[in-house]
Amino acid sequence: MFKKILIANRGEIALRVIRACKEMGIKTVAIHSDVDRECIHVRNADESICVGPAASAESYRNIPSIISAAEISGADAIHPGYGFLAENTYFAEVCESCGIKFIGPSKEAIERMGDKIAARELMMKAGVPVVPGSDGPISLDDPDITKIAKKIGYPLIVKASAGGGGKGMRIVATEEALHNAIAMAQAEAKAAFGNEAVYMEKYIEEPRHIEFQILGDRKGKVVYLPERDCSIQRRHQKLVEESPSPFVDASLRRKMGRAARHAAEAVNYVTVGTVEFLVDKSGHFYFMEMNTRIQVEHPVTEVITGLDLVKEQIRLAAGERLTFDSSDIVIRGHAIECRVNAEDPAKDFMPCPGKIGTFLPPGGPGIRVESHLYSGYTIPSFYDSLIAKVIALGSNRSEAIARMARALDEMVIEGVQTTIPLHKKIMAHDYFHKGDVYTDFLPKHIFGGE
Numbered sequence: 001m002f003k004k005i006l007i008a009n010r011g012e013i014a015l016r017v018i019r020a021c022k023e024m025g026i027k028t029v030a031i032h033s034d035v036d037r038e039c040i041h042v043r044n045a046d047e048s049i050c051v052g053p054a055a056s057a058e059s060y061r062n063i064p065s066i067i068s069a070a071e072i073s074g075a076d077a078i079h080p081g082y083g084f085l086a087e088n089t090y091f092a093e094v095c096e097s098c099g100i101k102f103i104g105p106s107k108e109a110i111e112r113m114g115d116k117i118a119a120r121e122l123m124m125k126a127g128v129p130v131v132p133g134s135d136g137p138i139s140l141d142d143p144d145i146t147k148i149a150k151k152i153g154y155p156l157i158v159k160a161s162a163g164g165g166g167k168g169m170r171i172v173a174t175e176e177a178l179h180n181a182i183a184m185a186q187a188e189a190k191a192a193f194g195n196e197a198v199y200m201e202k203y204i205e206e207p208r209h210i211e212f213q214i215l216g217d218r219k220g221k222v223v224y225l226p227e228r229d230c231s232i233q234r235r236h237q238k239l240v241e242e243s244p245s246p247f248v249d250a251s252l253r254r255k256m257g258r259a260a261r262h263a264a265e266a267v268n269y270v271t272v273g274t275v276e277f278l279v280d281k282s283g284h285f286y287f288m289e290m291n292t293r294i295q296v297e298h299p300v301t302e303v304i305t306g307l308d309l310v311k312e313q314i315r316l317a318a319g320e321r322l323t324f325d326s327s328d329i330v331i332r333g334h335a336i337e338c339r340v341n342a343e344d345p346a347k348d349f350m351p352c353p354g355k356i357g358t359f360l361p362p363g364g365p366g367i368r369v370e371s372h373l374y375s376g377y378t379i380p381s382f383y384d385s386l387i388a389k390v391i392a393l394g395s396n397r398s399e400a401i402a403r404m405a406r407a408l409d410e411m412v413i414e415g416v417q418t419t420i421p422l423h424k425k426i427m428a429h430d431y432f433h434k435g436d437v438y439t440d441f442l443p444k445h446i447f448g449g450e
């Protein structure tokens with residue numbers, strides 16, 4: 001087992017990893033930028049090193065600086081968290097070449113799943129259903145472009161191959177809008193990812209976003225865990241996640257779980273990862289992408305299964321074997337997670353950094369809070385706007401909803417706008433209670449006034 005882990009991240013996920021390490025008897029090294037000196041992850045780690053100025057390119061994404069910090073502190077492994085360098089093939093490669101274990105899958109697996117076009121092709125070969133779409137990247141110079149689009153059928157969606165965070169996506173309703181949408185998606189993809197490759201796929205109407213957590217060991221064993229339903233999204237990014245999905249029955253769970261396992265097996269996946277699907281109203285499911293890291297929403301799976309996914313991830317990276325099968329997992333109750341972001345939902349979710357006055361997290365039966373906030377903390381403007389995750393576990397879905405609503409009422413975050421009032425509306429909504437949730441839930445039912 002590792003003796004000392006450097007956590008190449010900040011905020012709630014850095015704290016989550018430090019907590020897992022402490023319970024495992026592993027020493028921790030926090031890194032931070034110069035505006036993050038007062039962060040809780042810095043206080044809670046055994047050691048801390050400043051890796052650069054506020055801009056993440058110069059600190060949390062600064063590979064030479066992070067590797068030096070690992071070497072100076074004598075860390076034998078690096079946990080990348082999510083975001084920043086978590087899915088950066090070059091970083092994984094540099095870690096390995098410096099003799100530091102990257103806590104994640106192989107660089108080949110990251111590379112093959114990081115490119116959505118290549119991942120689609122790989123999945124088709126592995127027999128995993130994908131959304132019908134173009135064969136490979138598309139180009140505005142292709143004289144057949146309108147024909148290809150027509151064959152897929154409208155509405156369709158243009159997506160960036162290197163996409164992430166809902167960026168580089170354009171929904172196209174008619175042929176007239178096609179060329180412009182491709183040009184816009186290419187420009188956005190180039191600006192965000194330095195790679196303008198885009199492709200087209202059928203736009204699935206009123207889909208659910210359903211994903212499977214998988215774990216893989218070095219002997220080639222892969223297990224899948226019960227699904228998470230992440231259909232409630234803002235701008236194609238998740239806001240509420242729950243497990244199990246109100247839509248999925250045991251038979252669909254088995255079918256989708258097996259497809260997720262095949263996806264992971266196709267890249268010899270080791271450690272933890274997530275296979276994401278879109279599911280239409282008739283229960284047809286399509287592979288969308290694989291995230292080769294721990295996800296923000298992993299706690300909903302933890303509370304219904306009793307597993308500690310971060311500890312499992314560390315053990316698997318250290319070469320330990322999986323000791324259970326998918327069939328051993330018992331779903332204990334129902335869990336919901338609300339992402340509390342420092343954002344103003346009334347202003348198109350504009351980030352609202354600033355100084356926190358009072359912070360009072362909720363508690364009581366069935367409530368777990370993952371947050372790096374404290375009263376008097378200043379949220380910097382440089383990073384992600386996620387400031388807390390509230391997870392409610394109930395014996396069934398309605399108890400989980402009632403607990404979440406009660407926890408949101410108790411929670412106090414003074415000084416900045418947050419998504420808490422929006423979450424309260426979602427928890428009170430009839431359609432949410434009925435489990436009638438699709439990726440357009442927010443625009444249709446909350447902002448559309450229905």
Ligand code: ADP
Pocket residue numbers: 131157163164165166167201202203204205207209233236237276278288289439
């Ligand atoms: P990213 O990597 O940017 O998160 P994803 O491919 O995971 O992008 O898609 C994010 C979200 O975008 C999905 O959860 C869904 O809401 C929407 N989306 C993506 N592809 C489609 C599609 N073919 N049809 C309908 N919605 C889609």
